[in-house]
Structure formats: C-alpha cells, structure tokens
Amino acid sequence: MKLLTKTTIYFLAAMVALLGFTGVYLFIRFNEGLNERSDKEMLYEELQWVNYLQSATSVNATFRLHSRDISIYPTDAPAESLASVSDAGQLPNESGIMVPYRQLRQIVGIGQVNYQIDIKKSQEQKLALVRDFTRIILVVFAGLFLATLIFNWAISRRLWRPFRQSLQKIRSTDLQKMQTVHFNETNTTEFNELNATLNLMTGKIYNDFLSMKEFTENAAHEMQTPIAVIQSKLEILLQDNNLREDQMASLIQVTEALTRLSRLNQDLLLLAKIENNQYATTVHISLRDVIRKYLVLFSELIREKHLNVTIELEDDLIVTMHESLADSLISNLLGNAIKHNFDGGSLSLKTTTHSFEISNTSRREAIPKNRLFSRFHMNTASRSSSTGLGLAIVKKIIDSTNLRIRYHALGEVHTFYIEK
Amino acid sequence: MKILIVEDEKSLRESIKKYLDYQGYVCEVADDYASAREKVLSFSYDCVVVDIGLAGGSGFDIVAELKNTVSKSGIIIISAKNALDDKIRGLELGSDDYLTKPFHLSELNARIQAILRRRNFGGDKVIIFNEIKLWPDSRRVTIKEKPVELTEKEYNLLEYLIASKGWLLTKAAIAEHIWGDEYLQAGEYDFIYSHIKNLRKKLLDAGCGDYLKTIYGSGYRFSDV
Numbered sequence: 001m002k003l004l005t006k007t008t009i010y011f012l013a014a015m016v017a018l019l020g021f022t023g024v025y026l027f028i029r030f031n032e033g034l035n036e037r038s039d040k041e042m043l044y045e046e047l048q049w050v051n052y053l054q055s056a057t058s059v060n061a062t063f064r065l066h067s068r069d070i071s072i073y074p075t076d077a078p079a080e081s082l083a084s085v086s087d088a089g090q091l092p093n094e095s096g097i098m099v100p101y102r103q104l105r106q107i108v109g110i111g112q113v114n115y116q117i118d119i120k121k122s123q124e125q126k127l128a129l130v131r132d133f134t135r136i137i138l139v140v141f142a143g144l145f146l147a148t149l150i151f152n153w154a155i156s157r158r159l160w161r162p163f164r165q166s167l168q169k170i171r172s173t174d175l176q177k178m179q180t181v182h183f184n185e186t187n188t189t190e191f192n193e194l195n196a197t198l199n200l201m202t203g204k205i206y207n208d209f210l211s212m213k214e215f216t217e218n219a220a221h222e223m224q225t226p227i228a229v230i231q232s233k234l235e236i237l238l239q240d241n242n243l244r245e246d247q248m249a250s251l252i253q254v255t256e257a258l259t260r261l262s263r264l265n266q267d268l269l270l271l272a273k274i275e276n277n278q279y280a281t282t283v284h285i286s287l288r289d290v291i292r293k294y295l296v297l298f299s300e301l302i303r304e305k306h307l308n309v310t311i312e313l314e315d316d317l318i319v320t321m322h323e324s325l326a327d328s329l330i331s332n333l334l335g336n337a338i339k340h341n342f343d344g345g346s347l348s349l350k351t352t353t354h355s356f357e358i359s360n361t362s363r364r365e366a367i368p369k370n371r372l373f374s375r376f377h378m379n380t381a382s383r384s385s386s387t388g389l390g391l392a393i394v395k396k397i398i399d400s401t402n403l404r405i406r407y408h409a410l411g412e413v414h415t416f417y418i419e420k
Numbered sequence: 421m422k423i424l425i426v427e428d429e430k431s432l433r434e435s436i437k438k439y440l441d442y443q444g445y446v447c448e449v450a451d452d453y454a455s456a457r458e459k460v461l462s463f464s465y466d467c468v469v470v471d472i473g474l475a476g477g478s479g480f481d482i483v484a485e486l487k488n489t490v491s492k493s494g495i496i497i498i499s500a501k502n503a504l505d506d507k508i509r510g511l512e513l514g515s516d517d518y519l520t521k522p523f524h525l526s527e528l529n530a531r532i533q534a535i536l537r538r539r540n541f542g543g544d545k546v547i548i549f550n551e552i553k554l555w556p557d558s559r560r561v562t563i564k565e566k567p568v569e570l571t572e573k574e575y576n577l578l579e580y581l582i583a584s585k586g587w588l589l590t591k592a593a594i595a596e597h598i599w600g601d602e603y604l605q606a607g608e609y610d611f612i613y614s615h616i617k618n619l620r621k622k623l624l625d626a627g628c629g630d631y632l633k634t635i636y637g638s639g640y641r642f643s644d645v
Contacts, residue, residue, distance in 0.1 A: 224500035225429055228522035232435030235525050238588045238639070245636050252590060252638040259592050262522050266502065297599065300573070304611040324504060 004156045011152055019141045030133055034126045035102070039085045042104040042119050046083060049117060053110045062113060068120075075116040079109035088120055099124045162186035166195055175277055178206040209276065216272045227262045234258065260387065267389040270328065274396045279322035287317040288351050290330045295349075301338050302347065310348035317351045325397045332390040333358050333416055340364050340414075359415035366409030421536060425449045426456040426470040426482060427498070436469065439525040440532075453477030460486050465493045466539070467532050472499040472506065480513060487514040494535035498523065524593040526584040533583050549582045550644055551628060563626040573598055574619045581632065581642035590639045616640060
C-alpha cells in the first residue's frame with residue numbers, strides 16, 4: 001500500500017470520528033436551544049393565561065377552555081409550583097398530518113379554584129429548522145473533507161518528491177557506475193539525512209566492489225603461482241629415469257589432479273568475475289562464428305566418438321556478450337555434448353536469428369531441474385574429468401545477458417535451448 | 421643461445437633454469453625488477469622470459485625497457501593473470517608471446533624455440549633431428565631427404581616432440597600444446613593416442629628410426645638414446 005494511501009486512510013478515519021462527534025454535539029446543542037426557546041414561549045403563553053384568568057375570574061365563576069392547543073379546566077388536584085414541559089409524542093396538526101408536539105402542564109391556583117393548564121405546541125417548524133441545519137452541516141463537512149483530501153494529496157506529492165528522485169537514482173544505478181552517483185541536498189532535513197547516508201553507502205559499496213575486483217585478480221595470481229611451482233617440479237621429477245613404474249604412475253596422477261585444481265581455480269575466478277560484472281560489454285558478436293570455431297577445435301573429439309553431427313547454422317544469432325564469455329559458453333556446452341555422448345551417438349546444433357539449440361544423445365539420466373545449474377553438481381562418472389562448474393558458468397553467462405536458457409531431456413536426447 | 425629468466429618465485433625460477441639448462445641454453449636469472457633492469461641494460465640476450473608481478477616494479481616495464489634499447493631479444497611474458505587486457509598490453513609493448521601460469525616447461529621451451537627461430541634471420545630455418553628435417557615456414561618434413569605427408573596436427577605434434585626431445589611429455593601437455601588451453605574443457609586426452617599412433621606409423625613407414633617411446637602408458641618421449 002502506498003504511503004499516501006495509508007496516511008489518507010488514517011486521516012480519513014480521524015476526520016470521520018472528529019466530524020461525527022462534532023456533528024452530533026452541534027445537533028444536540030441546536031436541538032436543545034430550539035426546545036428551550038419553544039419552552040420559553042409556552043411558559044410566556046401560560047403566564048398570559050394565568051394573568052387573564054386572574055383578572056377575568058375574580059368572581060367565583062369557573063372558566064373552561066378546550067381547543068386544539070390549549071385546554072384550561074378546573075381540577076381538584078393541588079396546585080404545582082413548577083410547570084412540567086415534555087414531549088407529547090405524535091399528534092395530528094391542522095391538516096391531519098402527524099407531527100411531534102411538545103406540551104406544558106401545570107396546575108395553577110387562581111383564587112380558590114385550581115386550574116389544570118395544558119398547552120401544546122407543534123414542533124413542525126423546529127423540525128424544518130433542524131433539517132436545514134443538518135443539511136448545511138453535512139455540506140460544510142463534506143466540503144471540508146474533500147478539501148483536506150486534496151490538500152493532503154498535493155502536499156504529500158510535493159514533500160515526497162526528493163525521496164522519489166533518490167529512489168529513481170538508486171534504481172537506475174549499476175555497480176560499475178556507482179562512483180558517479182550523487183544524491184543532492186534537499187530542503188527537508190529527513191531527506192538530507194537519507195541522501196547523506198545513501199551517498200556514504202554507495203561510496204562504500206563502490207569501494208567494496210573495487211577491492212573485491214582487486215581481490216579476485218590477486219587471488220588468481222596468488223593461487224596460480226604455487227600451482228605453477230608444483231607443476232614445474234613435477235615435470236622435472238617425471239624426467240628421472242630411475243623412477244619405478246608405480247612411482248611414475250603416482251606422479252602422473254598428481255599432475256592430473258593439479259591440472260584439475262588449476263582448472264577449478266580458473267573456473268571459480270571466472271564465475272566471480274562474471275558476478276562482478278567485469279565482462280560488461282556493448283560489443284555484438286556472432287554466436288555462429290564462435291560455434292564454428294569450436295566445431296573445428298573439437299573436430300578430433302567428434303571424430304573419435306564417431307558422432308553423427310547435424311549442423312543448421314544458416315541464420316546467425318547476434319548477441320551482446322564479451323568475447324571470452326561467448327567462448328566459454330560455447331566450449332562448455334559443446335564440450336559437454338561431446339563428453340557425455342556415446343560412441344556413434346548424435347549431436348545437433350541449430351541457430352536462428354533469435355535462438356541457439358544444441359542437443360546430444362547420452363546414456364546419462366536427465367539432469368534434475370533443481371540441480372541443473374548448481375555448482376559442483378556432477379555425475380559420478382565425470383568426477384575425474386570435470387570441475388563441476390561448467391553449467392554454473394553457462395548459467396551465469398546467460399544471466400549476465402538478456403538471453404534465457406532452457407533444458408529438457410527426452411529419452412536419450414538432451415537439449416539446451418538458448419533464446420533472446 | 422643466452423636466455424634471461426625474470427621470475428620472483430624462487431622455486432619456479434629454479435625449475436625453468438634447470439629445464440632450459442638441460443635444453444642447452446645459457447641461462448641467467450633475475451629475481452626482482454631492479455636486477456632484471458640492470459641485466460637487460462648491460463647484457464644482450466637472445467630471449468627474455470619475464471614475469472609480470474615483480475618486486476619493485478612491473479614486468480611490463482622490463483618489456484618497455486627492452487624495446488627502448490632497440491634490443492633484438494625475443495620476449496615471453498609469463499603471468500598468473502589470464503586476462504585478455506594484459507595479453508593485449510604485453511603484445512602492444514612488443515613482447516612476442518604470453519604464457520599463463522601454470523604452464524608446462526616443455527611448452528615454454530617450444531615457444532622460446534619458435535621465437536628464436538623467427539628472430540634468427542641469418543641461420544637456416546631447418547629443424548634437424550638425425551634423419552628427420554622440418555621446415556617450419558612451409559611445414560614440410562623429410563626423412564632421409566624424402567618428403568613425408570603429415571596432417572597439420574601431426575606436423576605440430578612432431579615439431580613439439582622434437583623441441584622437447586629426451587623429455588617426458590604427458591598427454592595433458594601435448595593436448596594443451598596442440599589444441600590449446602580450451603581443450604581441457606572436454607577433459608579427455610585419450611584421442612591423442614590415435615594421433616601419436618598415426619604419426620609413428622608414418623615415420624616408421626618412411627624408414628625413420630623408432631624414436632617415439634610410450635612411457636608406462638602415461639606419457640611420451642622422443643629420444644634416440
């Protein structure tokens with residue numbers, strides 16, 4: 001949920017509560033005021049009647065009056081000192097429509113006679129007033145409500161602009177160009193703090209990236225040199241004519257293991273370098289040319305295994321990729337397709353303007369999807385001749401470009417499909 | 421033939437020297453930038469093998485120094501960094517070759533021989549081993565003055581074997597030399613056997629001595645001893 005939506009919802013909830021409370025309070029006060037007013041009128045009317053009765057009934061005669069709104073008649077009940085005013089419920093008015101009435105009742109002693117005075121007053125006018133009042137309050141509140149919403153929205157948009165600008169900047173930044181990113185000063189303290197922190201952070205990330213790159217290079221140097229020493233010593237040892245056959249065999253095995261170690265080191269470094277975007281490029285290269293190059297390079301292996309090769313390279317696939325990565329991609333895929341093939345098996349390569357497909361026969365089981373591109377996942381049969389990083393490298397290369405890769409196995413045929 | 425080996429790693433320097441001594445070169449060594457610079461300025465070498473990462477300076481500067489003195493030395497850079505940029509930079513500065521560590525000593529030797537042959541304008545450009553003669557420029561081979569037809573790979577193999585004569589070569593060393601580093605991707609060297617077999621048969625058919633020996637099924641040696 002957007003922050004603006006969230007603040008608006010909270011604001012609305014508060015507004016509804018506040019306006020509701022105010023509305024109810026105002027209504028009650030207004031109603032009370034009106035009642036008080038009409039009660040006063042009734043009391044005044046009563047006073048008039050009492051005055052009249054006192055002057056008109058000085059003789060010992062009794063007075064009676066019965067009309068719709070007023071009834072005055074003698075009673076035996078004792079006189080009351082205070083008039084009671086209350087709602088009289090719904091009664092018909094002149095036109096016969098039921099309307100609420102309010103009534104005043106008091107027993108007043110005039111001379112020796114006690115009179116019951118009932119005065120009723122239609123609340124019709126008051127109702128109309130209350131209705132008008134309510135309508136006005138609602139309109140005013142709605143206007144207030146709407147205005148607040150619009151202001152809130154407009155102010156938020158304006159206030160959050162620097163935040164959105166910073167966000168946009170972070171989004172469009174990649175690691176390679178991080179040192180050029182700068183978050184500018186704004187006139188909001190909080191955003192200034194945020195931007196200062198972001199500046200500090202990007203600077204640190206970029207420095208870490210640089211030292212990581214440096215480490216990658218240095219690691220290569222530091223590890224390859226001792227490997228080179230061991231290899232050269234082994235090579236000299238192998239020349240000793242006094243070696244027994246088993247000693248010689250051990251030395252050869254050590255040499256082979258060392259070659260794998262060196263290979264492994266180079267593969268891991270390659271992975272690290274791709275992850276560090278050190279092969280970022282805008283160069284377009286023809287994948288078809290790379291494929292042809294490796295078909296020539298691997299021709300002996302293909303011939304050795306008597307592979308039946310189908311090549312459809314009429315259309316070229318142009319990719320944006322570093323030359324070294326394209327080499328690595330094709331040599332890994334083609335190398336695998338030959339290595340895991342069987343004698344007399346088949347190998348097929350096909351390029352279109354938007355895809356590359358390589359499929360080969362193999363007696364190996366299909367590679368489980370979840371472990372397809374994971375590091376060091378390999379068939380036990382290939383442990384001695386593989387680093388287990390080939391497909392991980394392939395995936396990393398694909399991920400560093402705008403390409404996608406799929407794999408499926410159907411019977412003995414295993415296929416890798418790369419598309420734009 | 422005089423060769424200068426500039427390498428700061430003592431053990432590796434000793435291995436290279438031992439191998440090149442065995443091959444009959446006169447070797448001198450330097451272990452840091454200052455002594456290497458002094459040596460290339462004071463003496464003349466047929467070939468300089470120089471490491472990039474040196475104490476006190478970069479191997480690139482030694483290459484630049486050599487080029488400044490209009491030296492005729494061949495230059496081979498050996499580096500632990502398998503970076504394309506470095507290779508290009510080395511070649512632009514005027515080095516003749518770039519070898520990534522770890523390398524086979526026999527590979528270094530083959531590269532040195534190739535450079536020396538290219539630079540040695542005065543001498544004949546024929547490689548001779550008893551009755552075998554190789555013309556690297558035209559890639560021709562004769563045995564007892566009679567031409568022998570070899571495929572490109574077989575020619576490369578023969579040249580490499582003769583360059584490393586007397587030296588045991590592992591299958592991996594041969595595969596890397598003939599097919600390049602990339603080939604390790606495939607991880608199998610057994611196909612080399614058929615190339616060796618074909619080459620030996622062609623040589624024997626042409627009346628050549630049986631110089632190519634298989635050592636315990638794990639490597640090959642070309643030797644007349």
